[in-house]
Amino acid sequence: MTAKVIDGKAVAARIRGEVSGRAEVLREELGRKPGLATILVGDDPASSIYVARKHEACEEVGIASFHHEPGGDVSQADLTDLIARLNSDPEVDGILLQLPLPAHLETEPLIAGIAPGKDVDGLTPYSAGLLATGAPGLVPCTPRGVMELLASEGIDLRGKRAVVVGRSTLVGRPVAALLLAADATVTIAHSRTADLASVCREAEILVAAAGQPQLIDATMVSPGAAVIDVGTNRTDEGLVGDVDFDGVREVAGLITPVPGGVGPMTIAMLLSNTVDAATAAAQA
Numbered sequence: 029m030t031a032k033v034i035d036g037k038a039v040a041a042r043i044r045g046e047v048s049g050r051a052e053v054l055r056e057e058l059g060r061k062p063g064l065a066t067i068l069v070g071d072d073p074a075s076s077i078y079v080a081r082k083h084e085a086c087e088e089v090g091i092a093s094f095h096h097e098p099g100g101d102v103s104q105a106d107l108t109d110l111i112a113r114l115n116s117d118p119e120v121d122g123i124l125l126q127l128p129l130p131a132h133l134e135t136e137p138l139i140a141g142i143a144p145g146k147d148v149d150g151l152t153p154y155s156a157g158l159l160a161t162g163a164p165g166l167v168p169c170t171p172r173g174v175m176e177l178l179a180s181e182g183i184d185l186r187g188k189r190a191v192v193v194g195r196s197t198l199v200g201r202p203v204a205a206l207l208l209a210a211d212a213t214v215t216i217a218h219s220r221t222a223d224l225a226s227v228c229r230e231a232e233i234l235v236a237a238a239g240q241p242q243l244i245d246a247t248m249v250s251p252g253a254a255v256i257d258v259g260t261n262r263t264d265e266g267l268v269g270d271v272d273f274d275g276v277r278e279v280a281g282l283i284t285p286v287p288g289g290v291g292p293m294t295i296a297m298l299l300s301n302t303v304d305a306a307t308a309a310a311q312a
């Protein structure tokens with residue numbers, strides 16, 4: 029079997045189109061565009077590129093974006109104040125604190141300071157709690173993108189055996205919670221899992237989010253499985269996923285490429301979360 033390759037760029041483009049339509053309706057209702065505030069601290073080149081891409085994407089779909097770059101030596105107190113100001117700014121529907129932060133800053137209290145209704149990255153403990161209890165709320169962008177890719181293929185997750193490789197708060201745990209909410213039977217594997225290969229072979233849905241180049245090979249995949257590769261690893265050979273694409277493609281039923289799979293979904297879901305947050309604020 030040769031797997032069908034899921035085109036993340038195409039799915040992301042469709043979602044951006046939908047977001048654009050919803051943003052236009054909101055602009056008429058609110059008399060302003062939905063707004064996303066971004067905060068970039070320090071001079072990490074990758075972070076600068078990610079934030080610039082988020083602004084371009086906002087522009088494209090009709091979301092106003094407000095950029096804050098308080099300087100690499102900003103204090104914890106000043107950054108806390110900035111977040112508090114954005115929390116009460118009526119033009120701002122979503123707040124994105126670009127990670128990682130420089131070492132002198134404590135990340136968790138800053139994230140926790142983002143108002144839950146503006147937590148478009150879905151990373152506050154409040155949002156994580158809603159997700160863990162199965163309540164509606166803002167969901168982290170990449171995990172939401174994984175679910176959209178599965179939905180784009182019309183996969184009914186009810187009763188399916190799903191394995192998520194990785195247990196980070198950013199990807200693995202929220203993906204597992206979303207799969208569970210969709211009634212899959214979910215196993216979370218991680219760096220201490222014994223016999224990862226046999227755990228993975230049980231999966232009808234396999235989500236790889238370990239950050240280990242080509243960790244998942246063809247011997248670890250059950251024939252016909254849907255394989256979603258979240259991994260983004262920069263190597264001498266370029267950007268590679270956590271899945272050995274060429275080998276696994278011959279066994280799986282569905283597979284996402286890297287690049288061009290989950291990657292494009294992350295920004296699309298950030299835009300979608302921002303419009304969701306603006307919609308909820310308008311209805312409050």
Ligand code: NAD
Pocket residue numbers: 170193194195196197198199200217218219220221224237238239240243258259260261290291294
């Ligand atoms: P992380 O380092 O925080 O977590 C990795 C997880 O994988 C850990 O829970 C660890 O236990 C597990 N793991 C590591 N090695 C393992 C092994 N050999 N076997 C089994 N489990 C193992 O990383 P993260 O933030 O969750 O990101 C995971 C990957 O997803 C990275 O490659 C990251 O770059 C990528 N990522 C991509 C996007 C995107 O937009 N496409 C967004 C976020 C993260």
